[in-house]
Every structure is written in structure tokens, then in C-alpha cells.
Amino acid sequence: MGPVRRRAHGWWPFGRGFTLLWTGQFLSQVGDQFLFIAGLSLLDRLTDSRAAFGGLALAITLPQVLFGLWGGVFADRWPRRHVLIGSDLARALIVLGALTVRSHADLWRMYPLAAALAIAGLFFYPARNAVLPALVRPEHLLQANTALQASYILALVLGGTSAGFFVDRFGPYAAFAVDSLTFGVSALTLAAVPIPSEADRPPAARRGSPGRDLWEGLRFVWAQRPLRRIVFLTPFATVGIGAIQVLGLAFLAEGLRVRAGGFGMTMAMMGLGLALGLVVIPILGRRIPHATAVGIFLAAAGLATVAFSQAQTFALVLVAALAMGLCIVVARAGLATLVQHLTPSPLRGRVDSLATLMVNGALALAQAAAGLLGQWWGPRPVLLGAGLLMAAIGGLGVLALRGLPLDPPRPPAGGERDPV
Structure with a gap:
């Protein structure tokens, strides 16, 4: 079938x-x-x-x-x-x-x-x-x-x-x-x-013990340079979101005198940006290679986070949130797509688990760091730092993925498995 x-x-x-x-x-x-x-x-x-x-x-x-x-x-x-x-x-x-x-x-x-x-x-x-x-x-x-x-x-x-x-x-x-x-x-x-x-x-997806299967998945990611770089980039798409979830309400209240309802509106605008990604991505996919788009939109999401942190009006906050949502969904969807393209079917579950673990870990770390640093320095500098980090990693991503072979490789283990 x-x-x-x-x-x-x-x-x-x-x-x-x-x-x-x-x-x-x-x-x-x-x-x-x-x-x-x-x-x-x-x-x-x-x-x-x-x-x-x-x-x-x-x-x-x-x-x-x-x-x-x-x-x-x-x-x-x-x-x-x-x-x-x-x-x-x-x-x-x-x-x-x-x-x-x-x-x-x-x-x-x-x-x-x-x-x-x-x-x-x-x-x-x-x-x-x-x-x-x-x-x-x-x-x-x-x-x-x-x-x-x-x-x-x-x-x-x-x-x-x-x-x-x-x-x-x-x-x-x-x-x-x-x-x-x-x-x-x-x-x-x-x-x-x-x-x-x-x-x-x-x-042949059940050849060895579960522990051996786990090691095989980790070894596969490490052996594939394009995949290794993509898995490294994936967690950074969550840094800005994590910081805003923790500090967004305090930033709006302290910097712009906006109450909780305004934070809800901000998150709704971010959601609207994600929905717009459904319209943008079909057009984007015909014009820009996926690997290039990932780096560009990750960097753009970082710049949108910078704009959010430096906004002096609530209207600019809403525009920045809309841009963040659009850029983050393109970057994250692009990263997931590249992982699926580069991983043969028998290994996709293990590779996806590794990427998901790194995303969840990065999100938890970003939230914890934002809370701690925000207590010391205030929301605005921390949000600015998160945006600059995302922008820098996005620029690095454009360079790291440029020219790399992105065709699906064959799985390891001496040809005992055939890529789907």
C-alpha cells in the first residue's frame, strides 16, 4: 500500500x-x-x-x-x-x-x-x-x-x-x-x-533490545552532519516564547501600564501570526529552500522579539507579537520537516523524541532563566537578550545549513533496513 x-x-x-x-x-x-x-x-x-x-x-x-x-x-x-x-x-x-x-x-x-x-x-x-x-x-x-x-x-x-x-x-x-x-x-x-x-x-524495526535501539538512534543523529546541526538549532526556536510566557505580563504592566487583558490580546496576536503561517508557507516553499528559510525566519523571530522588548506603545507590541508568531511557526515547521526528510522511517520515532526532548528542555530552561534574570534585571533587558540570541542562532543556521546535502541518508546497521 x-x-x-x-x-x-x-x-x-x-x-x-x-x-x-x-x-x-x-x-x-x-x-x-x-x-x-x-x-x-x-x-x-x-x-x-x-x-x-x-x-x-x-x-x-x-x-x-x-x-x-x-x-x-x-x-x-x-x-x-x-x-x-x-x-x-x-x-x-x-x-x-x-x-x-x-x-x-x-x-x-x-x-x-x-x-x-x-x-x-x-x-x-x-x-x-x-x-x-x-x-x-x-x-x-x-x-x-x-x-x-x-x-x-x-x-x-x-x-x-x-x-x-x-x-x-x-x-x-x-x-x-x-x-x-x-x-x-x-x-x-x-x-x-x-x-x-x-x-x-x-x-526490521524491532531487531535488538530497546536500549540498543535507543543508542542506534542517537548514533544515527550524531553521524549525520546536516541532521546534527538541525537538531542543535531546534531548541532555540522556543527561547523567545518561553521568555514572553514568563515575563510578558510583567513587561506590559511595568513598561506600558497594560493589564492582564492586554497580555491575552498579545498572545492572541501571536496565535494569529501562527495561523497566517498556513497562508505564507505554500508561497514560501516554492521560492526559498527549506534549510535557508529555517535560518532566516529564526533570525526574524529573534528580531521580532527584540522589537517586542523595545516597544514603547502597545500597538507596536501587537505588531511584534504577530511577526513573532508567523516567524516561529515557519522556523519550527521547517525544522520538523527537515528532520523528517533526513530520517528514514524506521528511525523517525527516536530522532523525533530527541528533538522534542531538546525543545521541551530548552523551553523549561528559558522559562526558568527568564524568571530568575527578570527578577534581577527586569523584563525588558531579558527579553532583549532572548531576541538577540535567537537572531544570532538564526544567522548561524543560515551559514551552517548552506550547501549541506539534505537528501535522506540510508539508516545504519549494514543495510539491514531500507529507507522508506
């Missing part, structure tokens, strides 16, 4: 397979906003301790650091359709566990539930990104990655707004049930996605 694709048509040049995948993911991401707001509401209702919120964040983050690479290992060993559906069904059941948290004495249950939810998600995204190149035409892969990036922001805006009203009206437990339902719907859509057999279960 060959890749399931169709001819390009308009701004959404994707067939049934990708559309089902995108729809299920979007619904589950909307549900995630219900879970997030419901969880915060429940914690606020049952405890006055700020440490409880920090502990929940640690319970989500720590498993991603400790086990982040293993999700990709098993996404390459097991049938990827089963991994995708199993991850969604597992998360649907885990979320229902929050319905048992009814008093302060039950709060401890939130932490293992949050950790289990994070671990289940570690299997989903490597498997999703591994099958993606088989669901769309090669010339539309960049646009498909952009659509996946944009779905998160769209869910953040729509889901966050609706979830707040929903929790106020029906309470957190109803919101937990909604999130569980969205995972179930996502599993149903994934069951209907026509995944080609060579992408679903790559040949």
Missing part, C-alpha cells in the same frame, strides 16, 4: 488521512485546555498552597526529561497506529482518575495522574511525526507541519476561552469528562486514518 495522498487544492492540500489526524489532534488539544483550567480550579478550591501548583508542574515536566527518548524507541518498535490509538485511550482513562479527587486528602492523586498523562503523551507525538510523511505529498510536508503547529495555538485560544466559561458554569469535574471524551474521539479518528504499512510498521 503506497502513501495516501491527493493533488494539491487551495490552502488545504491534504487528503482524508491527514485531515482525520489533524482533527483528532485539535479536539484533544482543546480538551487539554479544559483539563488545564479544571486542574488549576480544583487545586485552588482544595488548597491554598502555591507549592501544590509547582508540584503539579514538576510531575508533568520530570517524566518528559527522564523518559522523553523512550517514547520514540517504542514508536519505532511497535505498530505506530497502535501506539497512537493506545496513547489516546490511555490518556482518556487517566484523565477520568481526576474525578476521584474530591477533598484535600485526595490531592496526592493528582501528581501520579499528571505524570502518567505526560508519559502517555511521550509515545503519541513521535509516532504521529513518524507517519506524517506518508500521509501527505513531499511538497506539502512543510505545510502539514505548519498546520500541526497552528492547531496547538488555535486550541489554546479557542479551548482556553471556552474552557474558562465551561468550568465556571459546570465545574472542574465536568471539564475532566470533556477532556477524556476528546481523547476518545481522537482515537476513533486515528483508527480511520489510512496509514501505509511501511510507515505503520517499518521493516
Whole structure:
């Protein structure tokens, strides 16, 4: 069975397979906003301790650091359709566990539930990104990655707004049930996605032990110079976003006398910029090589962050946020596309897990550093530094990727595997 694709048509040049995948993911991401707001509401209702919120964040983050690479290992060993559906069904059941948290004495249950939810998600995204190149035409892969990036922001805006009203009206437990339902719907859509057999279960993908498979993936990335450089660049696309998430509200309040509603509008403009990427990328893809576009737009995102940090009016802040969203989605989608192009199907899960781990680690580090440095120096200098760092790395990316061979290499191990 060959890749399931169709001819390009308009701004959404994707067939049934990708559309089902995108729809299920979007619904589950909307549900995630219900879970997030419901969880915060429940914690606020049952405890006055700020440490409880920090502990929940640690319970989500720590498993991603400790086990982040293993999700990709098993996404390459097991049938990827089963991994995708199993991850969604597992998360649907885990979320229902929050319905048992009814008093302060039950709060401890939130932490293992949050950790289990994070671990289940570690299997989903490597498997999703591994099958993606088989669901769309090669010339539309960049646009498909952009659509996946944009779905998160769209869910953040729509889901966050609706979830707040929903929790106020029906309470957190109803919101937990909604999130569980969205995972179930996502599993149903994934069951209907026509995944080609060579992408679903790559040949000879379960040859050795899991530990050996993990080492093979790391060794493969290190051996491929273009891929090694791309994986190095990937985390820097999150630096500006991380700094703004932590310091944006304080920057607007202290520097421009703008209240929390203005910060919400700023994030909405960033989301609009991400959505515009869906329109820009098809045009861009016909004119600029993907590798060049990554460096240019990463540098442009840094310059937009610099403009944000130096803005003297709220209008300029909104323009800079719009530009940041547009540039970041092009850079991140371009990086994901290059990784998929350069990695044979049997190894895509492991390589994607490595890239995701670095992105999540960089985002957490950027947020922590922004909070600490912002306390010492104030928001404006820290945001300026984050923008200059992104701009410098983007310029380095243009030079580092120029002239490198970007054709998919053959996987290691003496030809026992054939690239798809």
C-alpha cells in the first residue's frame, strides 16, 4: 500500500488521512485546555498552597526529561497506529482518575495522574511525526507541519476561552469528562486514518533490545552532519516564547501600564501570526529552500522579539507579537520537516523524541532563566537578550545549513533496513 495522498487544492492540500489526524489532534488539544483550567480550579478550591501548583508542574515536566527518548524507541518498535490509538485511550482513562479527587486528602492523586498523562503523551507525538510523511505529498510536508503547529495555538485560544466559561458554569469535574471524551474521539479518528504499512510498521524495526535501539538512534543523529546541526538549532526556536510566557505580563504592566487583558490580546496576536503561517508557507516553499528559510525566519523571530522588548506603545507590541508568531511557526515547521526528510522511517520515532526532548528542555530552561534574570534585571533587558540570541542562532543556521546535502541518508546497521 503506497502513501495516501491527493493533488494539491487551495490552502488545504491534504487528503482524508491527514485531515482525520489533524482533527483528532485539535479536539484533544482543546480538551487539554479544559483539563488545564479544571486542574488549576480544583487545586485552588482544595488548597491554598502555591507549592501544590509547582508540584503539579514538576510531575508533568520530570517524566518528559527522564523518559522523553523512550517514547520514540517504542514508536519505532511497535505498530505506530497502535501506539497512537493506545496513547489516546490511555490518556482518556487517566484523565477520568481526576474525578476521584474530591477533598484535600485526595490531592496526592493528582501528581501520579499528571505524570502518567505526560508519559502517555511521550509515545503519541513521535509516532504521529513518524507517519506524517506518508500521509501527505513531499511538497506539502512543510505545510502539514505548519498546520500541526497552528492547531496547538488555535486550541489554546479557542479551548482556553471556552474552557474558562465551561468550568465556571459546570465545574472542574465536568471539564475532566470533556477532556477524556476528546481523547476518545481522537482515537476513533486515528483508527480511520489510512496509514501505509511501511510507515505503520517499518521493516526490521524491532531487531535488538530497546536500549540498543535507543543508542542506534542517537548514533544515527550524531553521524549525520546536516541532521546534527538541525537538531542543535531546534531548541532555540522556543527561547523567545518561553521568555514572553514568563515575563510578558510583567513587561506590559511595568513598561506600558497594560493589564492582564492586554497580555491575552498579545498572545492572541501571536496565535494569529501562527495561523497566517498556513497562508505564507505554500508561497514560501516554492521560492526559498527549506534549510535557508529555517535560518532566516529564526533570525526574524529573534528580531521580532527584540522589537517586542523595545516597544514603547502597545500597538507596536501587537505588531511584534504577530511577526513573532508567523516567524516561529515557519522556523519550527521547517525544522520538523527537515528532520523528517533526513530520517528514514524506521528511525523517525527516536530522532523525533530527541528533538522534542531538546525543545521541551530548552523551553523549561528559558522559562526558568527568564524568571530568575527578570527578577534581577527586569523584563525588558531579558527579553532583549532572548531576541538577540535567537537572531544570532538564526544567522548561524543560515551559514551552517548552506550547501549541506539534505537528501535522506540510508539508516545504519549494514543495510539491514531500507529507507522508506
